[in-house]
Amino acid sequence: MGQIEWAMWANEQALAAGLTLFLGGGLILAPSTPFLDPPRSVAGVLVCLLEYPRSKRKKGSTMERCGQKYMTAVVKVFGPLTRNYYIRAVLHAALAVPAGFLLSTILGTVCLGIASGIYLLAAVRGEEWRPIEQKPRERPHVGDTIKQPPSNPPPRPPADARKKQPAEVGG
Numbered sequence: 001m002g003q004i005e006w007a008m009w010a011n012e013q014a015l016a017a018g019l020t021l022f023l024g025g026g027l028i029l030a031p032s033t034p035f036l037d038p039p040r041s042v043a044g045v046l047v048c049l050l051e052y053p054r055s056k057r058k059k060g061s062t063m064e065r066c067g068q069k070y071m072t073a074v075v076k077v078f079g080p081l082t083r084n085y086y087i088r089a090v091l092h093a094a095l096a097v098p099a100g101f102l103l104s105t106i107l108g109t110v111c112l113g114i115a116s117g118i119y120l121l122a123a124v125r126g127e128e129w130r131p132i133e134q135k136p137r138e139r140p141h142v143g144d145t146i147k148q149p150p151s152n153p154p155p156r157p158p159a160d161a162r163k164k165q166p167a168e169v170g171g
Contacts, residue, residue, distance in 0.1 A: 005057060007127045010119040011054060011055065012025070013114055017047060017049060017108050017111030020111055021043055021108035022048065022108075024040065024104040025038065025044055040105045042103065053065070053068045056130040059132045064132050075131070083129045084128065085120070085123035088116075088119045092112050095112060115170030
């Protein structure tokens, strides 16, 4: 059995945490509440933008998310700050602390804390974020697509079966 790639689990957990933080921070922005709390919504958006692009797996294939290639370019620009899972673990832990003081964002805080722990485990095991590169499609060579014509004729039914029956002739 292969090794578990912990970063894949942490990525899904952190993306869910970012969405939960965004929605929880947005609930506090409802008109019926007297407070405004945009920092938690902004933290949720920041986590979602960082976590949306998946990392390439060591073995096997990786399903790319829809539109991931655009965010992958942004994440690649920041280099080791976004590639290193130790930094992601510390960043998520730091974002989880202030979000824990509101009831509407406590679920996102717990999810972000769990994602931070999983990222720490992934970093200890030596994992690192790698972009999914698109391989250029090779055009098939003309000589490979054209095959030799068959050397034998196709099989035919026996002569008795080929003769038309009298009922079919009268039709």
